[in-house]
Amino acid sequence: MLPILGLLIGIVIALFTPVRFPTVYSDYMAVGILAALDSVCGGIRAGLEDRFDRVVFVSGFIVNMALAASLTLVGDKLGVDLFLGATVAFSIRIFTNVGIIRRHLLHARPRRTSGGSRDVTA
C-alpha cells in the first residue's frame, strides 16, 4: 500500500509544480525512470523474500541511476545510443522481478489465510 501511496504523492507533487526537464536531457530522464522502476521492483521482491536490506536498496538505486546516466552521457559523446543498453538491461530485470513478485503474491495469499505451509513451486 505504502509504495502506491508514495507514487501518488510523487505524481501529485509533480503535477502541482511546473517541473519540466530540458529536452536535451530527455534520454537521461527516461533511463532514470527505468532505474527507479527497477529499484522499486527489486525492493518489493526482496521485501517479499524477507531479505530486504536498506543499504543494498538505497545504494543500488543511486548507483544504478548514476551508472545509467553516465552510460547515456558516454553514448552521447561517442554517438552510440548506449542508453539503449541500460534500457534493455533494466527492462529485463523489471520483467524478471515482476514475475517473481507475482508468484510470491499468488502463493502468499492462500498461505496467509490457511496458515499452513504449502509447497512453493514456481
Added chain:
Amino acid sequence: MRKKAREFELYVAGVCVVLGVLLVAQFRTQEYIGRAQIPSRRLEDLSDMLRRSDAERELLEKEVDALRKQLAAVGEGERAAEAVRLELEKARMGAGLVAVEGPGVTVVLDDSKRQAEPGESPEVFLVHDEDILKIVNELFAAGAEAISINGQRVIATTEVRCAGPVISVNNVRIGPPYEITAIGDPTTLDNALRMRDGILDTLRTWGIEAKVQKVTTVRVPAYKGSLYFQYAKPVLEGAQK
C-alpha cells in the same frame, strides 16, 4: 517480521515518490517535444510544394521575358501608341503618380502623453522617423500597394527622415499626429502591425499612441513633387555590358 515489512515498504515508497515526480516530468517533456516538432510527413509535403512552385516561378519568369519582348515588338508596330499608353499608365501607377483608392488601413501615431520621469529621456516618448519607417516597411512587406504619410505618397525616392522636432517626407515637413494610409488587404495589413512583439507592441511599451483602423475605402493621393533626374540616365535595353 512485521516491523521489517514496514521498513521495506517505507523505503520503496520513498523511491516511488521520486519515480512519480520523474514520470510526470518526463511525460510533460515528451508532450512538449511532440508539440514542437513538425511531423516529417508534413515537412516532405512542404518541400515538395516549394520545389513545384520554384519550377512554376521559373516558367512564369520566362513568360514575362517573352511577353516583354512581344510588347517591345508591338511598340514598334502599328499599335505602338496603344501599347505605350497602357505601359505608361502602369508605370505611372507604379511610380505613384496617380491617386488611388481601395480597401486598406489607417494608422494614427501620436507622441506619448506620459511625462518622462527624472532620469528618463523624453526622447523615447516621441514618434521618431524610425517608427514610421518600420510601420511603412511592415505594411509593404504585408502586401500594401500604395502608402501615404500625412498625405505624402511614398514613392521610390521618398525619404522619411528626422528633421528636428518634425519629420521630413518627400522633403515636406510633417508633424504629429502622423497618419499613415495604406491600400491592401485590410486583414493582412492589420495583422502584420498587430503581430505579437511586432511594431505596435514595441511602440506601446513607450506609451506612444497608435491607432490602427481597417477601412473599406481609403484614398492615397498621388505624388505631388517633381521628378527630376540629374545624374541617373536610362540604360537602353540591349546596350548593357
